[in-house]
Amino acid sequence: MRLNWKKNIIRFFDIVLGFYLLMAVISWNTPSGARTVCTKVDIKISDSNNAGFLSAEEIKHILVKAGIYPLNQPLENIKPRDIEEALKVGPFIKTAQCYITQNGQACINISQRMPIVRIKNIAGNDYYLDDNGGILPNSKYTSDLIIATGSINLWFARFYITPMAKVIAKSDFWTNQIEQINVLPDRGIELVPRVGNHILFIGYLPVRDLRPVPADEIAQTVEHRLSRLQKFYRYGLSQAGWKKYSYISVEFDNQIICRRYPIEVNKEKDVSKQKILEETANKTGQSEGMIE
Numbered sequence: 001m002r003l004n005w006k007k008n009i010i011r012f013f014d015i016v017l018g019f020y021l022l023m024a025v026i027s028w029n030t031p032s033g034a035r036t037v038c039t040k041v042d043i044k045i046s047d048s049n050n051a052g053f054l055s056a057e058e059i060k061h062i063l064v065k066a067g068i069y070p071l072n073q074p075l076e077n078i079k080p081r082d083i084e085e086a087l088k089v090g091p092f093i094k095t096a097q098c099y100i101t102q103n104g105q106a107c108i109n110i111s112q113r114m115p116i117v118r119i120k121n122i123a124g125n126d127y128y129l130d131d132n133g134g135i136l137p138n139s140k141y142t143s144d145l146i147i148a149t150g151s152i153n154l155w156f157a158r159f160y161i162t163p164m165a166k167v168i169a170k171s172d173f174w175t176n177q178i179e180q181i182n183v184l185p186d187r188g189i190e191l192v193p194r195v196g197n198h199i200l201f202i203g204y205l206p207v208r209d210l211r212p213v214p215a216d217e218i219a220q221t222v223e224h225r226l227s228r229l230q231k232f233y234r235y236g237l238s239q240a241g242w243k244k245y246s247y248i249s250v251e252f253d254n255q256i257i258c259r260r261y262p263i264e265v266n267k268e269k270d271v272s273k274q275k276i277l278e279e280t281a282n283k284t285g286q287s288e289g290m291i292e
Contacts, residue, residue: 040105041108094113121149164205197246
């Protein structure tokens with residue numbers, strides 16, 4: 001009897017120990033979201049230091065307004081897919097990714113649509129274009145972007161101004177030099193530089209009836225004419241002076257046409273005239289006539 005009593009005690013403790021072990025295993029295997037809450041929200045926005053419309057505070061505002069900001073929420077109630085879909089609705093957001101870490105942190109990675117040019121046409125429309133020709137609404141964005149003005153409809157902006165702006169953006173020289181694109185009523189393209197009191201005329205972009213020209217063809221045309229302009233800057237204006245000409249045209253392949261500022265020749269009559277010269281300017285191995 002005494003031996004059985006001891007066995008019963010041992011069995012009792014075995015049962016208690018087994019119960020605690022079982023509870024520990026169940027607790028360990030219970031999803032962490034059922035036991036913890038989100039302790040931190042880490043929002044990362046690509047290119048936020050260079051340009052863009054978005055800030056982490058604005059992302060938080062979007063999620064708070066939608067009622068799904070994850071901070072202090074049980075992890076089991078946080079739906080990363082819902083957060084991604086809510087953010088993708090924003091006009092400035094290109095992609096959104098959300099995931100939850102094991103330590104209870106919500107990570108949100110945003111890539112934003114990057115504006116490359118601002119459109120302000122003669123009809124009073126004011127908007128931005130991203131690098132894919134997509135429209136971004138006007139906002140408080142203040143980065144130093146090129147402004148395109150003049151006779152620009154939406155079709156011309158998306159299929160012509162966008163590839164032109166991308167070519168300019170690829171070059172540090174032209175990014176720093178060009179501040180405005182102006183489209184004339186006949187679709188001629190003028191560029192307004194930051195340095196120098198002149199207007200640059202690059203002529204007309206290739207057009208086709210009923211359908212836009214491929215972007216790479218537009219880009220090649222712009223690159224070719226900007227390359228000629230850059231050579232003229234280096235070998236022409238560097239010698240003649242940046243304030244000598246009021247208008248510089250590279251519309252035609254075999255010549256650069258320059259128009260001088262009026263020169264005062266008779267102080268008593270206070271009149272001015274322009275002197276027209278034809279020069280051969282070739283510092284690069286090709287013959288290119290320059291008409292002043």
